[in-house]
Amino acid sequence: MICASITQCRGCHAAIDRCEVVLTMDPMPLAGVFCPTEATALAAPLIPLTWVLCSECELVQVAENVSDATLFSHYNYSSSSIAGLVQHFVGYAEFLKARYSGSDRLSFLEIGCNDGVLLQRLPQHWNLVGVDPSDVALRATTSPVHYTLHNQPFTLGLVLDQHLEGKIDVISGSNCLAHISDLRSVFEAVALALRIGGDFWLEVHDLASLLRGCQWDTIYHEHKVEWSEQSLQRCLAPLGFSHVQTLKTPMHGGALRICFRKESHRGSSPVQPNVLRPLLNRLQEAYHHRYETKAARLLIKSKQQGHCIAAYGAAGRANVYLNQLQELRFDYIVDEAPLRVNKFIPRVATPIVAQTRLLEQPANDCLITAWNYREDIIRKNPAYSGTWLTAFEED
Numbered sequence: 009m010i011c012a013s014i015t016q017c018r019g020c021h022a023a024i025d026r027c028e029v030v031l032t033m034d035p036m037p038l039a040g041v042f043c044p045t046e047a048t049a050l051a052a053p054l055i056p057l058t059w060v061l062c063s064e065c066e067l068v069q070v071a072e073n074v075s076d077a078t079l080f081s082h083y084n085y086s087s088s089s090i091a092g093l094v095q096h097f098v099g100y101a102e103f104l105k106a107r108y109s110g111s112d113r114l115s116f117l118e119i120g121c122n123d124g125v126l127l128q129r130l131p132q133h134w135n136l137v138g139v140d141p142s143d144v145a146l147r148a149t150t151s152p153v154h155y156t157l158h159n160q161p162f163t164l165g166l167v168l169d170q171h172l173e174g175k176i177d178v179i180s181g182s183n184c185l186a187h188i189s190d191l192r193s194v195f196e197a198v199a200l201a202l203r204i205g206g207d208f209w210l211e212v213h214d215l216a217s218l219l220r221g222c223q224w225d226t227i228y229h230e231h232k233v234e235w236s237e238q239s240l241q242r243c244l245a246p247l248g249f250s251h252v253q254t255l256k257t258p259m260h261g262g263a264l265r266i267c268f269r270k271e272s273h274r275g276s277s278p279v280q281p282n283v284l285r286p287l288l289n290r291l292q293e294a295y296h297h298r299y300e301t302k303a304a305r306l307l308i309k310s311k312q313q314g315h316c317i318a319a320y321g322a323a324g325r326a327n328v329y330l331n332q333l334q335e336l337r338f339d340y341i342v343d344e345a346p347l348r349v350n351k352f353i354p355r356v357a358t359p360i361v362a363q364t365r366l367l368e369q370p371a372n373d374c375l376i377t378a379w380n381y382r383e384d385i386i387r388k389n390p391a392y393s394g395t396w397l398t399a400f401e402e403d
């Protein structure tokens with residue numbers, strides 16, 4: 009069985025009957041998969057995709073839980089190979105160094121350290137620990153690194169086995185929380201490992217940004233949850249964390265960097281009205297009217313006139329957009345990553361081609377599915393004389 013429905017909230021363990029459906033999208037293939045042949049693309053399995061809101065902690069999450077083995081077998085990317093991510097972590101490392109400059113021998117643990125893209129940039133005299141079950145994390149330690157890697161998931165068992173209880177000054181997790189099935193257990197392990205007064209930094213995709221831009225193309229099975237500051241507070245306060253600070257960062261179309269502090273006692277987060285509720289309704293509207301946007305209408309008209317139409321940027325969100333607007337039938341989708349070229353988008357079977365195709369087989373209209381890189385893409389293709397369209401306007 010490729011997926012099962014969750015039986016409790018991932019963030020607070022409330023029973024599933026405390027969760028309300030807020031968006032039902034067309035069943036679609038996994039967004040992280042690109043198929044080697046047209047036949048395998050056409051045969052890609054469809055999985056229901058339902059977004060639910062927990063009334064206890066306000067966490068928004070995908071109700072279908074695809075097993076990690078299925079989800080991440082195709083998804084093994086190395087952060088250091090993505091220029092935008094490296095730049096982000098250079099900035100984050102500088103931020104942390106300035107923040108803890110007075111600490112000589114800081115114990116710092118990173119959940120989901122990938123290939124050490126952050127840890128390798130932190131001071132060598134800190135006691136650095138990375139926790140990550142992926143092959144990418146393991147391969148990175150075959151050459152010398154100045155951190156200790158635990159090549160397994162971050163769990164209570166790991167904290168106990170490694171005798172980390174109350175020993176860690178700072179724990180950080182960047183963009184890993186979206187991919188973890190049981191977050192409540194991870195938070196309990198963080199609470200056990202941190203010393204009283206220790207800091208827990210989280211970098212998460214910002215649900216409010218997603219909702220304000222009506223970016224339903226970032227909703228897919230790999231993104232199991234979407235956080236707001238309020239939902240994090242509601243999940244962490246009962247475990248003894250107080251909110252310290254929230255910063256906004258531009259990563260992935262809008263992200264939050266939030267700090268919580270481990271206190272000596274457990275608290276609770278005051279119940280406030282859910283400010284995101286009206287935005288969730290607006291997202292639902294935008295999804296249901298997805299064929300009525302300016303870009304979609306132009307593409308349909310262009311296709312009816314027998315023109316060639318293309319898309320640009322074959323990432324997960326392109327898989328979502330092309331599968332949720334199947335009537336558009338793009339002739340091809342351009343991608344700059346050689347590993348993706350000559351593959352096919354699952355189910356709709358759109359061929360992924362190199363940048364040169366845009367001039368060899370000119371498209372009248374080219375939809376930028378990687379809309380957060382719009383300016384870069386236009387700059388890199390000065391000879392393209394067709395019309396650029398954008399799937400979503402950036403927030």
Ligand SMILES: [Zn+2]
Nearest residue numbers: 017020062065
């Ligand atoms: Zn919950």
